[in-house]
Amino acid sequence: MGQHILVIGSGGREHAIAYALLRSPLVSKVTVAPGNPGMGRDDIDTVAIDPGDVEALLQFIDEQEVSWVFIGPEQPLIDGLADTLRAHGIQAFGPSKAAAQIEGSKDFAKRLMARHHIPTAAYTTCTSLEEAQDYVRSHGAPIVVKADGLAAGKGVTVAMDEATALDALHDIFVDHKFGKAGASVVLEDYLEGQEFSLMSFVDGRKFWPMPIAQDHKRAYDGDKGPNTGGMGAYSPVPQIGEDTVRTAIDTIVAPTVQAMADEGTPFTGILYAGLIATKDGPQVIEFNARFGDPETQVVLPRLTSDLACAITAIFDGEDPQFTWDESEATIGVVVAAEGYPGTVRTGAPIPSIPTDDSSHVYYAGVARDDSGQLVSSSGRVFLVEQSAPTLKEAQQRVYERLDASPMDGLFYRHDIGAKALNN
Template sequence: MKILVIGSGGREHAICWKLAQSPQVRKIYCAPGNAGTAEVAENVAIDVMDIEALRVFVEHQKIDLTIVGPEKPLIAGIVDVFEARGLRIFGPSKEPAQLEGSKVFSKRLMKDAGVPTADFEVFDDPQRAREYLAQARFPIVVKADGEAAGKGVVVAQDYAEAETAVRQMMEERVFGASGERIVIEECLSGPEASVLAFVDGETVRPMIAIQDHKRIGEGDTGPNTGGMGAYAPVRVAPQSVVDEVTRRIIEPTVAAIRATGIPYRGVLYAGVMLTEKGPYCIEFNCRFGDPEAQVALMLLESDLASICQAVVDVELDKVPVVFSQRAAVTVVMASGGYPGPYETGVPMTGLEAAQKLDALAIFHAGTKRDEDGQLVTNGGRVLAVTATGETFAEAKERAYAGVGLVRFDGAYFRRDIGWQA
């Protein structure tokens, strides 16, 4: 079986790494990939948004299955293009992918489906948004409608902070067209968790609950990032909570999408707030999270290739989806200055020594080989050092032992991943 994985981050390296363990898989390509994916796959220099070039490559190489990592090509409709040519591809088509592509679409669908979510209003006029905020209770949440790499959300503590968010999103267009409309919603309180599920349009198979760390600073302070680390299991989200999220949030959403005539197939990621009234859905993503994928795939005991094929064939009820009862922790090592401006091309050392540690894997995100073959940084989030253990403490100790062996100038990482555990 030949598989193409689309993407270049730590999530895609983890997907390739897990696929390489399948006896069904004889060849993996990754487009465009990074220095880590090159160790388990053949990198292909095609941009994730060059859908036509990806289609041509898949047809020419007779790829059996394509797996899409990032959200942008899914939101742009890559699945629709591939399926129109009879090509097998894992991920939701364009319309269901609007669960992530449009906060307005997502919130309205949740409301219609009876999914518990924060009360909200939609605005396409900044002045009307300001008038609403003048009468609002704080704190309050301001969200850009469109995709913003996980950064288009502001939890405003007062009117001034909320008004600034409205101005930046709608008038200054810091997120481009994604800020043409905004959602303003009540601020829920409680611990957060991510519950991801494999979905074939009919069957839902939830993964373990995972908790990630979005903010750059320790103690969950500072600006949001793409994610600075994650861990499982989550003490406040045992299997009973996962079951409740599946029943009250994921399954009704899948049913509502199926009723439109275009079933959801792929990974559906529910970001939930565990409130006093039970789990509420904050947002949906239409793919594996990053760095949640690194944790989930380290603990997945079943064959990922079989699961992805079953999703495409609407046979998910026929394959096992089993996760280890061990703990896993992933720590993201980032370039100095991230999520602001940062330097690239910085040489890296120590990975070989770190990878010799027990129950540890290093997933590359922003890395490449320079002209001399030296491993150098090539992004904001550089590596996700991931380890498992019989206990959370053991997994965390192993992950940070690995981090301690890796060196590059300006390297930054949070030292408190899993502090809520």
Template sequence: MKVLVVGGGGREHALVWKLKQSPRVKEIFCAPGNAGIASLARCVPIGAEDISGLVAFARQEKIDLTVVGPEGPLTMGIVDSFNEAGLAIFGPNARAAAIEGSKVLAKELMAKYGIPTARFATFSDAGEAVAYIRQLNAPCVVKADGLAAGKGVVVCRTVEEALEAVGDIMVKGVFGAAGSRVVVEEYLTGQEVSILAFTDGKTVIPMLPAQDHKQVYDGDQGPNTGGMGAYAPAPVCTPEVYQTALEKILIPTVRAMAAEGRPYRGVLYAGLMVTDEGAKVLEFNARFGDPEAQPVLMLLETDLVEIIEAVLSGRLAEKEIRWRPGAAVCVVLASAGYPGPYRKGYPISGLDRVPPDVMVFHAGTALEDGRVVTAGGRVLGVTAAAGTIAAAIEKAYAAVEQIHFEGMHYRRDIGRKALSASKIR
């Protein structure tokens, strides 16, 4: 089997790594890939959003299966284009991926079908949003409607911060067309958890619950990023929370999407807040999370190709998905300045000193004159698995200490919230 993975970040490196373990896979291509992926797959210089180029390549190389990593091509309709060309591809079509592409659509879907989420209002006029914020008071959350690389959500502690967020998104247009509408919602308190699930549109099988760390600094301080690290399983997601999320959120959402003429097939990501009133949806994503995919895939025991084929054939109910015991932790190493402006091209040293049982998933790297250099805001995801969360944290950070590039920044508290829990689920 020849497999094509679309994308070039840490999630895609983890997908390539996991898919390569399948005895069914003979050759893997990745478009566009990165310096780390190049050691496992043949990287091809086609952008993740160059859909016509990807279809032509898949036809030319007789690709048997394409797996899409990022949200951009999914919302643009890459699955529709591949299906029209008679090519097997894993992911939701454009109408289904709109659950991530439009926060307004997602919130209105939840309101219509009684799926628990924060109280909200949507606006296409900045003045009306400002008036609502003054009435709602703070804290509150302001979200750009469209895709903004994980940075379109602003948690506002004061009314002034919320008004500034509306000005940045709707007036200044910092996220372009993605900010033509905003969602303003109540601020939820609790701990976040990410539950990703495989679904063929009928059956829903959740993966291990993970916890992302979105803010750039320790203690959940600073601006939101695409994710500074993650671990799985997350003890805050007790068996009760897990079951409730499945029965009250994941299954009803898949059914609601089908009822709306948007049948969903692929990975559905539910970002949840575990509140005193139970789990509530913060956001839906239409694909594997990044960096959640890294620890979750490290703990996946079942052949990922077999799971994907069960989804594509509508036979997921027949598939048992097995997980390795223990826990896994991913620590993201970022460029100085991220999530704001940052410089690229700094050589990365120490990768050869990382123990072989720790995976360094490349996110923003490139090869330059035979050297691996920085090429993005999030550069590497150092990921380790062990019998306990404490051991996995220690193992990951010991590996982090071996790596260096100029301006390297990382959070030192990834997984700390889990240590207070009495046991791993």
């Protein structure tokens, strides 16, 4: 009998992880908690257990003879779910609560980088509105304003003028737009350059980098509109040279992994480095303690080796094998509910997107209505992924699929991949 793997989470990232795991001959079953009903189209089971309900998770793991657990989203990691599972003798792939601080607190991450001379923007941390306003007025714009804690990818404002920065501070400290995530704020120097995402599998002092991707954060075409959790991504990123990636691995990923271990918070799981290629070399914008979303949906389809086998090897203290398709490019376009990232319209019917062996649909914010039909239930609804020999061809084919489908109550960007193709 093969492995039964439990994936924690409910979004497109978890759909992509579960789909990759299910392709392994080692695996007989993948269950996602709580998952979403779109995952069932790929024979992925779901169970209605909230990731915060640890007792219910432990009971399910015991009763269903779960082999090991992959923790997808940031909140359960920051809450210490990996520690709890390990304390009960359950193998869990994901960092400890202490190590997950690298995402849970931007101030923690910035201090770590300062101590170990890891390249990142100069910054200050402020704990009150007045202190932050004074800093902005003395520093001037452009400046980057970040809520210190978790804000679902939306707590960052790149302020090109002072008024925008002060408005962002008002949102954080007065309107409490990001709740407890805004108890303090990190103010950073603005960095010029193209951003890219470099994710790595990590086991203590060892790590295995993945191909890089580039995410599109703004809601609308031409990088207009508010920041979102991500409206699409693509991989590879041809305008970011191999020398830049190698420098990022040597000067950022390697010393960060080493620093975490040296300081008593060794990291095991997925380390996400959000980077920017500046004229002075790559620098860190942010770290996450898990796979990025939507980058996962374009990077994992390029994996040609066995994901479940690799993670099992890490559990066993062995070196995992990772191989990647270098002959194809992959692009993913997020379809979101009207109003996202603000107040969204839910209940929109989900179109049936035609796919083939080179494409896939990963579901996120979907539910079933009274008639059993899939409808939108939150901001980012699904992602259509397309692979092809060139990025241009992948872009053309993914938009042919999307443009041929009814999108009442939904929207998507029409220029994912443009930075590479127009470079």
